[in-house]
Amino acid sequence: MTNPHSGAQARRFVLPVVLSGVFVQLVSVTVMQVAVLDVQRDLGAGPGEGQLVLAGYTLTYACSLILSARLGDRYGYRRMFVTGMAVFTIAAIGSAAAPEAWLLVAGRLVQGVGSGIMAPQILSIIQSALPTSRRPAALSAYGATMAAASLAGPLLGGVLIQLDPLGLGWRAAMLLTVPVGLVALLLSPSLPSVRTGRTGGRIDSIGAGLSLVGTALLVLPLTVGRDAGWPMWTWASLAAAVAVLAGFAVSQRRAADPLVHPAALADPSTRWGLGVVLVFNAGVPSFTLLLSMHLQGAQGWSPMQTALTITPYAVGALGGSGVANVLGKRFGAWTLAASAVAMGIVSIAVAATIDDPATRWVLWLVLGLGGVAFGMFTASAFTQIIARVRAEAAVSVSGLLPTAQQLGGTLGVALAGVAYSAPATSSGDAMWHAMTYEAAVFVLAAAFAVRLVGRRHETVHHGRPTANAA
Template sequence: MTATETPQSIPTTVPTTTVHQNGSGAAPPPPARPGLLLGLLLTGQFMAVLDVFIVNVAAPVIRTDLHTSGSALQLVIAGYTVAYAVLLITGARLGERHGFSRVFQLGVAGFTLSSLACGLAPDSGALIGFRVLQGICAALMVPQVISLIQRTFSGAARIRALGAYTAVLAGGGAVGQVLGGALVSADLFGSGWRPVFLVNVPIGTALLLAGRRLLPVLPGNRERGLDLPGLLVLAAGLGLLVVPLVLGHEEHWPLWGWLALGAGVLMFGLFGLVERRVAARGGSPLIRGRVLRAPGLLTAGGGLLLTMGSFGGFMFAMALHVQAGLGLSPLRAGLVFLPMTVGFGLSGMHWQRLPKRFHPVLPAVALAVSGLGYLGVGLMLREGERIGVGVEALMLPLGLIAGSAYGPLMGRALARVAPADAADASGVVITMIQLGSVVGVAVLGTLFLSGVSYPAAAAVSGRSLFATAVGTCVALLAAAVLAARVRRVG
């Protein structure tokens, strides 16, 4: 992409000029084995996504085996997500300061060890603590993936790498459901739920060994300070937002949750003031103002937030419906979603093969059609019907259509960000995506659960799923509006 090209002409590319992390302006050499390097990075990303979903399937067995209360079980599931979402931007800054490859390896090592600790946890208290540690390590690992892709790939290779990244985000959810169900059902050597965590240990060990040979040597930029005031204020704001969203329904939306949400909004305002003050003093703000002002970043990021929120929220409701409402096993429930996630991943990798004249309007059209597709699934299941050929047939094209929106939006979010700002931009975008998943499950999950309390008749569950599908459709239509607006950014 040249300096004169815009997101409208090539909507998914990002600048091909690269610089060292030290800002010298020298382009790092291309990776000797780009396919292996990309596979290494995306496997780390895959593990982080996998652990958001795989534990959901194992939750009932964990509760029985460890005699866990409902609130403690919620913390086992949410502790990872909260720590992960709150610390992503911090992880991005640490990667820029100390070296993307080094921090990625540190995150992988910590994630592997904490996964081992989760698998060996003797009680629910220990499991909660190790899950939080696992989320912290994921926040160190994940932001480096996009940063390293931006620093080591360019042009068409970068588009393909971002497409593969999209496929991994989608595939992690499906594999998490299926693999979690298979491992729990197998009950290997009487281990019950523990393999859902221990499966990360050999994968993480292999990544650490391969990373020593494959990861590029990119020096950190120690001139950028850590901006501790900004870190603390932002982490507090994100925590005050995420914790009540994750725990609100389980706790019946108590007053403290609403107060925390309000305080979170105030903390974001305070964060803006702190960052301006740091910049005025000649310091190094946590997020450079020019990053947030990059054309298309926040608009496309908002579209990604709504897209992932809709996807995650509807999948959460659908998983409850097919298991608790229709009585499917965890493994069978995971297989229901497999065509959709396969379609999502395939189109995320290959959408650019469509005629270029369609590219500018592709995200907006795809999101609008996806919204109608979710609505169609809700209509087909609204009276408690079994999962039939019609629903199964709709899942694959629905995934194909949704995935063809995600890839272009990701590209447009990063298209006008300078490579020197890769860490800041990746932290912001990934945080918005993760927050989208949290908010989507909280809002759409609450909409679904407000209409049904299990055990319940399949028809009651189906009508609640239809109400959730209506909310999903509305959110995706809003995302389509943002996608249409980002075409005019520049």
């Protein structure tokens, strides 16, 4: 006889298990932002190899998202989540043990694949396994987990590098995600095996090939182009990416069973929502990366000093994510617009205070306020967007959202790096250039969010069915 309490206990683990995937994905990025200089010194890696340690993960992660969403539809969300987490965790162990730079880069490439396999399944499991009433809170927890990871990555990474336990240094920081991954794998039987969406049919091989190649051609020059001096091949790659991704869009209209459901981008509300996520994330990862680069590079701070300085931002993000659900219910997409405007103001304030020791307390306060804005946006964005998605397109959007997030971050890091590297009379002027870019991006994100507010009114007026209403 089945014990009803055992099923209830198993269901309690569903959200923590899938959110562990969000946690390890972001920690894996942020921890390397503070560890990359130590990696270069320890392994004798040049600037190009150091960049690939960061960029390799981004490249394979971004390339695999759209296909992974369809694979979850075909083979089951739990199976693909477990596969991704296993690949990610094994690659993390291998990366931490890498004796040479090229082996570390290879490990990071594999880690990115594992992360890309996991990411779409997280949103799909939330949509299919949780009742409608619990989804907004679950999506807010999604954002809160990102905030927690943004705190844990640089802080714990900086502490471990500084303390150097067992002489491991940056390798100890690389192993941060391994215990989380192992526990998630141990508890993975609690995830539901049921799946929804297009479970039958063949995988669109032409679309898969075009999406993988097109995304790789786009992401690779954006991640390594600045450090390489933007040689001709980077521009050729970007031009080829436009052509290949255009071919992918055409193939999706003609395919009998496309990777992206036709309804996914049919609604302008969804398109504006994806645009908000892409543009906002063209500012967020580059914002924290610029802080780390400037404090460790221009000011010569240690990883621990850098991590402690950035900590108010991460703590504020936890606070912002805690109130996001309440504010989102009351103000809707206006919450996104207000958060983006606040981040723009914070960017200018950071440039004005970061190089003056006398205003260090102001910098901490400003970063804390920026963290609140980031937490509010991240914890409410997916709720606001998925609430507008038609039920039949929910799985495809589960792949498109992290894709927009990742592509925005990649583009933003490239453009912010160009702004920071522009001719300047001092490092302070360079920071002003970069933070002016950041402010402009966040203002643009706010404009997209305001447009999303207008689409929301039209959606309510026409009474279209959404994923949450399914």
